[in-house]
Amino acid sequence: MGFPVILQIIGYQNSGKTTVINTLLESLTKMGIRSGVIKHHGHEASLPFNDSGKDTERHRNAGAIVTTVSSAGNTILSMGSALSLEKTIELYKLLDTDCILIEGYKEIQYPRVILCRNKEDEFLIEHAVNPVAIISEENVREKYHLPSFLYQDQNKWMNFLVDHIEKGISKGKRGNYEIL
Template sequence: MAKVIHAFKQQGYRVAAIKHDAHRFEMDHEGKDTWKFAQAGSDVVLINSQEKLAMIEKVESSLSFEAVISYVKDVDIILVEGYKHEAPSKILVVRREEDLTLLSSLKDVIAIATSLPLDEKQIPIYDLDDVEGIVELIQSNILGEIKDGSRS
């Protein structure tokens, strides 16, 4: 996904990346002011600099995909890792043959990205390192663009 993000950035796109973490994650660092604010009970902590804005919000439970993307503004494309049963138009990353079992339970899979030699005939297969091919697929199937970058 990082390579795809980089390729879109090279073409001038504004890109958002969303990662769904099924485990607990921690972005704040103990002892820092933002950590102290959260420990004191703040439900939302924002930190802003000349280059970045970050927000940490306490939630009662994991948010839906739609709720998460509502936070994203002013981008051309949102790339998502996770939310496999919620996110539309997905590329299934297959690292082990067992991962192929997901294909029957997922909707809107437009391709497979893998380094395995697969004999899947129903869906396009891309090598994990075929960043150009994957980017072109996303441009044509999702962004509605043809190879020269114009809208179709």
């Protein structure tokens, strides 16, 4: 099993991260690329479980660190504690993903696409360690030496990102994987 391509999509709230990821997922899925998404939810201390009164809730309350319920159509895994990004990536690797898209986790540096709503968001570009591309409302091409796309030019940034992911998958399958 090769390592999946990891691509992080970062930006401040309402910058279009979820839209970019969903658009990208639709293209990758049509191509047969098995993709997973890891989303950082930085707005609440803990997320609500939707299993009140169910066996999984009782198992967690009894001390299980993780519960999984699986049926013919889906599987739901839940934990009563935070799972680090690194451990989540390892889990996705076990699930044989070709590509992992990470939404958020601005402080953790994986190869990233940076979404900018305005000039104030350029702080994210200036402090990026592994930038792949910029998608912005305003043109920032002259200032930064990175592939830059306007948010409304969806076909351009989509083609670039799909090509980036395909190249990474190809390297991984040849055993020449490096984080792209």
